[in-house]
Amino acid sequence: VHKHGAKLLASMVNGMDDRDDPNNLVALEAMTSLSKLLEHLEERDVQAMLLHIAIRIRPFFDSEQPDLRRSSIVLFGNLTKFSEGDCEAFFEQILNGLVTLLLHLQDPKPEVVRACKFALRMCGPNMGCEGLCDMFLNHLREDRSLHYGEFMNNVCKHL
Structure with a gap:
């Protein structure tokens, strides 16, 4: 994984961009797999793609498919571990997703609520x-x- 980490990462990101996937099955697998792979990838490889990944997964937060919501939100949480070097740009992504994450704490699907927490x-x-x-x-x-x-x-008292 360390040897080919950058290529794996690029493949996963490309999987999220697959336009020939009407049900987003490839995107779902890419996000789920990327969450599992992150801990094995070089930090510099992830940081180089951090902002692109965060922006790319953001639309899935509001997907009608619970699995896509859950996977994208879990991946977003996992990405925060790599945000130290690019803190300002990633902080903006956190702010952009904050309302959606807070609203999904009331999601009808318990797995989405767990992902948001x-x-x-x-x-x-x-x-x-x-x-x-x-x-x-x-x-x-x-x-x-x-x-x-x-x-x-x-929460509102702190914002």
Whole structure:
């Protein structure tokens, strides 16, 4: 994986751009596989593609297909691990996706809710607000139910 990481990464990104895939099955597999591969890739390879990947997966956050929503949101959360070198540009992507991620905390599909909790916990440290980060880490645990209205009131106080 280390030897061919850049090529693998490019292939996965190209899979997300496949226009001949009306049901987005290739995109789904590409996002799911990329989430699994990230930990094995060289950080510099991922950072070089970080912004492109984040922009490319963003439309899938609102897909009608729950698997696409879940996979894209999990991948976004996993990408935050690589955002240190390109923090400003990725921070903008976090802000662009924040409302959607917060809204999907009420998604009818539990797997999408779990993905959003994960992504927001991962994004928290990159947001520059310790109070918001602490809220995400404490209230968005997978094993914990969420009082959405109260949570959103508290989030708004930090924004």
